Amino acid sequence: MTGHITKVVGFQILAALLVLVGVLQVLDLLDVTTEIVQRQLGPGGVAWYSLLRLPRLVEQSAPLAVLAGALFGFTRLARNSEVTAMRAAGMSGYRLTAMALPLAGAMMLAQLLMSTLVAPAADQTLARWWRDTAPAAQRAATEPRTFRIGTDIVVATPSPTGAERLDGVTIYRRTPDGQLIQTIAARTAVYRDGAWALAQPQVRTVAPGQVQTGSASELLWRTDLAPAEVEAIFSQTQISPGVAVAALEGAGSVRPRSYYQTQLQRFAADPIACVVMLLLAVPVALANFRSGRGGVTLVICLAAGLLFLVIDGVFTAIGESGLAPAWLAAWAAPVLFSAAGVSALLNLEG
Structure with a gap:
């Protein structure tokens, strides 16, 4: 039973991740392909750029992939009455959620790995490659920057x-x-x-x-x-945890301290979004599609996931500007929407 849920929901999450990354990759290439061609880098340059951008796109797509994949997977299980059969055999919604949590945990670890290790290294390689392949006239037009050191x-x-x-x-x-x-x-x-x-x-x-x-x-x-x-x-480029720590210690910064403090908190809070998205999608599995309420529940869960991303972004912007403590800006939305998902599950379980 656990293997079946893992297979169905996990496949949908993986498919959603591939689609989202593909769409973002295409949109990204639309902006830079002309310049890559002008630099005479050819198809190899396009491929190299795409490869270096891939870790950051995976990191950005992970929460939405969990939301979309879980919604599609749970909808399939509910429409085929598989969830009804599981519940008739004594399975609770809590156990169903626990079976799917490792999938969100795997995506959470992948996102954490990308944001802290792979993506920062790829960003630096991309920045150096982009600088080294720039035309001489463009390099000469570089403007000075002002920054702080202590x-x-x-x-x-x-x-x-x-x-x-x-x-x-x-x-x-x-x-x-x-x-x-x-x-x-x-x-x-x-x-x-x-x-x-x-x-x-x-x-x-x-x-x-x-x-x-x-x-x-x-x-x-x-x-x-x-x-x-x-x-x-x-x-x-997007900063890494090491750069944020160095900036707070006075090594060099172009933004206020509140920005780097919030970013440090975000590095820990961002992967939790995968678990939050799964919790927001669970009500779809427990909805009654035969009565027509399943479609409404699906829309509500999707809207809740998108609203979470918006609210999370607003709180982050507030924290970066120094209008709220960094820990509050980074953790407020994950905690609030996790509580909402758990409350919905408790309510559905009676």
């Missing part, structure tokens, strides 16, 4: 040679209360032996009533900023 403000331009070098670097050193005390301007900064070597730096030290200037052929800038953080700052 209390310091840094303005720099990414180098076409890689994340181990920055061009046009200006460092504004500040006190903890935001007072400017020194500026350092250098043509380039090259990362070696755990520090950045500033070429021909011009140093201006600000003191009460005076400004002292100085220069050198080279100056070592020791900071927690590493090439990995440089790639995250300039590539604009």
